[in-house]
Amino acid sequence: MSSFSHHNDQPFVSNSVITAIGTYVPERKLTNDDLAAMVDTNDEWIVQRTGIKERRIAEENEFTSDLIARAIDNMLDRYGSDLSDVDYIIAATSTPDTIFPSMAASIQAKYHIRQSGSIDIQAACAGFTAALQLANGLLLSGLYRKVLVLAADALTKITDYTDRTTCILFGDGAGAVLMERAKDGNGALLGAYSDTEGEGGKHVYLSNLSPSIGDFPIQTQGKLVQNGREVYRWAVSRVSEGIRALLQQCGLQPGDIDWFVPHNANQRIIDALCERVGFREEQALSSIAKYGNTSAASIPLALDDAVRDGRVKAGHTLLLHGFGGGLTQAGVVLRWQLP
Numbered sequence: 001m002s003s004f005s006h007h008n009d010q011p012f013v014s015n016s017v018i019t020a021i022g023t024y025v026p027e028r029k030l031t032n033d034d035l036a037a038m039v040d041t042n043d044e045w046i047v048q049r050t051g052i053k054e055r056r057i058a059e060e061n062e063f064t065s066d067l068i069a070r071a072i073d074n075m076l077d078r079y080g081s082d083l084s085d086v087d088y089i090i091a092a093t094s095t096p097d098t099i100f101p102s103m104a105a106s107i108q109a110k111y112h113i114r115q116s117g118s119i120d121i122q123a124a125c126a127g128f129t130a131a132l133q134l135a136n137g138l139l140l141s142g143l144y145r146k147v148l149v150l151a152a153d154a155l156t157k158i159t160d161y162t163d164r165t166t167c168i169l170f171g172d173g174a175g176a177v178l179m180e181r182a183k184d185g186n187g188a189l190l191g192a193y194s195d196t197e198g199e200g201g202k203h204v205y206l207s208n209l210s211p212s213i214g215d216f217p218i219q220t221q222g223k224l225v226q227n228g229r230e231v232y233r234w235a236v237s238r239v240s241e242g243i244r245a246l247l248q249q250c251g252l253q254p255g256d257i258d259w260f261v262p263h264n265a266n267q268r269i270i271d272a273l274c275e276r277v278g279f280r281e282e283q284a285l286s287s288i289a290k291y292g293n294t295s296a297a298s299i300p301l302a303l304d305d306a307v308r309d310g311r312v313k314a315g316h317t318l319l320l321h322g323f324g325g326g327l328t329q330a331g332v333v334l335r336w337q338l339p
């Protein structure tokens, strides 16, 4: 099967395969009733508007690098992977414990990986799928053979628990995958897509050095600010166009996809994307009821739940599509090859 880039009509090339996956969510649960005791909300509103029933929340002394390490340990337990020859680490996160050292560098030290490049990327909820695209490029360049791709966020650390419009949404979690050069040269990635509408950045943001940025509506004081309605509108319109474009590039119909794994932001958005693109709702993997919106971690978490319970099988074709802060989106189609 050949696919083309929407950027330049060149054939899309991949020589990478995913050889292991692991995930982690913190033990502690935050239920809708817990939130109803903190702000003016209730279980019925949250379930109806978002599909979320509970989410996991990191301990006070538990940070993104800790979540990542637990996801890597889970991957090592299940697949017995060898990390000693990892030669590049990419960590996608918007909530690094420290800006530098990067989370990728911290993980290099923690796992005593001998010689490896390391970089954090920040593409909010599109981070995991953007990192898969970058890892594919690194492997194709010939410079690297084995890339550790990490995606994690501890959004509860930057959530304003006095704002009922955002605090009901977010949870913490982490995912890890290994991407390696395919032995036969045939990669598992069948296509990729990216798009950004930076003009809409002011609809979901977190300030860093400057508390008030351009025409962004309010100072964030280290907490995430979101105009949910605007992000929702963008997600169901421009993101659904992106998913359709990705399918078209790959010469695939929605029915050719075994599992659609969208960023889990809101069950209503997932259902609307299915309707607009033409997926049946049963094709979509969602773990939003259990974990809420975990940003970069949400795609690996939803995917891995289905890998563990046997829904996702070797040979299945998956479409993973991340979208969020930026506003940006990144999608990949891939053939799953793990048991």
Ligand code: UT7
Binding pocket: 040, 041, 042, 045, 046, 049, 050, 125, 164, 165, 168, 204, 227, 228, 229, 230, 231, 232, 235, 265, 266, 269, 293, 295, 323, 324, 325
């Ligand atoms: O991952 C990053 C990308 N982020 C997203 O994709 C988020 C996208 N947006 C959303 O998921 C939804 O917009 C929300 C879940 C954030 C909000 O749902 P909505 O259906 O868009 O609600 P709304 O903002 O239009 O608010 C409807 C009403 C308002 O009351 P009025 O003005 O109609 O009287 C809100 O004040 O619901 C009220 N409301 C709440 N009521 C009870 C807002 N939050 C709550 C709440 N509990 N937690």
